[in-house]
Amino acid sequence: MVLKKLTKIAAAASVVALALAACGVETETEHNHSHEGHAHGASSQGTETAKAMPRVAVATESGVSIFDENLAEVASYELPSRPSLTLAHDDRHVVANRQHDNESSIIDAGAWKQGHGDHFHYYTGEPALFEEVVKGAKPVHVVPNAGAEMTAVFADDDGAASLITSENVREGELDDLPKVEANLPHHGVVIPMPDDHYLVTATADKETPLPDTIELRHGAKDVEQTYTCKRMHGEVARGGNAAFGCADSVLVIKDGEGVNIPTPELGDERVGALVANADFSTLVGKAGDKLVFVKDDSTVIAGVDEGVSISNLAIAPDGHVATLGTNGKLYVFDATGNLEHTMQVTGQWEKPEGHSGIAPAVAAGEYAAANTVWVSEPAVDKVYMIDLFTKEIAATADVPGEPTSLVVANVN
Numbered sequence: 001m002v003l004k005k006l007t008k009i010a011a012a013a014s015v016v017a018l019a020l021a022a023c024g025v026e027t028e029t030e031h032n033h034s035h036e037g038h039a040h041g042a043s044s045q046g047t048e049t050a051k052a053m054p055r056v057a058v059a060t061e062s063g064v065s066i067f068d069e070n071l072a073e074v075a076s077y078e079l080p081s082r083p084s085l086t087l088a089h090d091d092r093h094v095v096a097n098r099q100h101d102n103e104s105s106i107i108d109a110g111a112w113k114q115g116h117g118d119h120f121h122y123y124t125g126e127p128a129l130f131e132e133v134v135k136g137a138k139p140v141h142v143v144p145n146a147g148a149e150m151t152a153v154f155a156d157d158d159g160a161a162s163l164i165t166s167e168n169v170r171e172g173e174l175d176d177l178p179k180v181e182a183n184l185p186h187h188g189v190v191i192p193m194p195d196d197h198y199l200v201t202a203t204a205d206k207e208t209p210l211p212d213t214i215e216l217r218h219g220a221k222d223v224e225q226t227y228t229c230k231r232m233h234g235e236v237a238r239g240g241n242a243a244f245g246c247a248d249s250v251l252v253i254k255d256g257e258g259v260n261i262p263t264p265e266l267g268d269e270r271v272g273a274l275v276a277n278a279d280f281s282t283l284v285g286k287a288g289d290k291l292v293f294v295k296d297d298s299t300v301i302a303g304v305d306e307g308v309s310i311s312n313l314a315i316a317p318d319g320h321v322a323t324l325g326t327n328g329k330l331y332v333f334d335a336t337g338n339l340e341h342t343m344q345v346t347g348q349w350e351k352p353e354g355h356s357g358i359a360p361a362v363a364a365g366e367y368a369a370a371n372t373v374w375v376s377e378p379a380v381d382k383v384y385m386i387d388l389f390t391k392e393i394a395a396t397a398d399v400p401g402e403p404t405s406l407v408v409a410n411v412n
Helices: 008-022 166-171
Strands: 047-049 055-060 063-067 073-078 084-087 093-098 103-108 111-116 119-124 139-145 150-155 160-165 179-181 190-193 197-202 213-218 222-228 235-238 241-245 249-254 257-262 273-276 283-287 290-295 298-303 321-324 329-333 339-344 362-367 370-377 382-387 392-398 406-409
Touching (some): 063 093, 084 406, 093 406, 139 235, 160 166, 190 235, 249 290, 362 406
Antiparallel strands (some): 047 119, 063 073, 111 119, 150 160, 190 197, 283 290, 329 339, 362 370, 370 382
């Protein structure tokens, strides 16, 4: 592999671009091309923008493509196999997880914000694929937590998570990451929490694939408290708050205090995925083809049209939740579980068996003061950007390679 390196000329040009941007002069630092890799970490140099400009990362059969706010391609990267994507804790880097290759690649999406007193400054720059990768035997669950400034990649067959810190992505060093070990190898997860705490799944024996206990640890090993979560699958963390999907409940942990909120109306269906907005004021789970809104130690069950299966869930900053039905309709719910509107976006599609099949996906955020949803449609090689204020498709991109998983970096 030929790796792209910084040259003295390129580095000098970036410094000039930053200086001009600081003086209010527009500079052009982006261009459409493919990169095979960067040996360095995240750059702090780029073009300052008046507002946050999103970057959309889309997984394809051959790698990852990065698009700007208008769905114009900025960069593309070839990977050995189709990845699944997770946005890292810094809202800038993308974890391209390839469990069958036993590694995860890190991509700098090239759009970020920097705090300055009571406000932020926003920048865009050139994306980059890190040369080093995160290694682990069958990595599956990737969990970011901005409040802990860390992202954990759990490798099931190792029974351990590699911890990616802000310093790691800044320096581009991923070959000797700290780890947190579970009690046994299993299909589990580690959630980084503030103040050197971790939520770590545990299983009773090697023959039980899904964990039934969550440990709150101080440091990598010191167990301070345990919580029950039968057949745990699905998790989310925001600062000192976290939640887990369980067979009979949703386990919500706030500042170390855990409450299992029962879900008897789901019958044998368990909550298997969770999303939450930044301040944890809206928490929503997915149980089969139902949405489970968790509020004040109770749940509200919402659904879509009868006989329609749904994609993953995506949540906007204000708590609106979107999902795509197999009928091609986008369903948008408010933060309390009321269905606000639907709109036709894609053609009909079939839900694959298991978790690794090819299917449309949704991501959500806020762009230009409007809730925005991005949708992939692998059957026709397209990605759509939908403005929920106008209820229209604002942009469309052709993305060869059956685009599936997608995440959006640098959205408000």
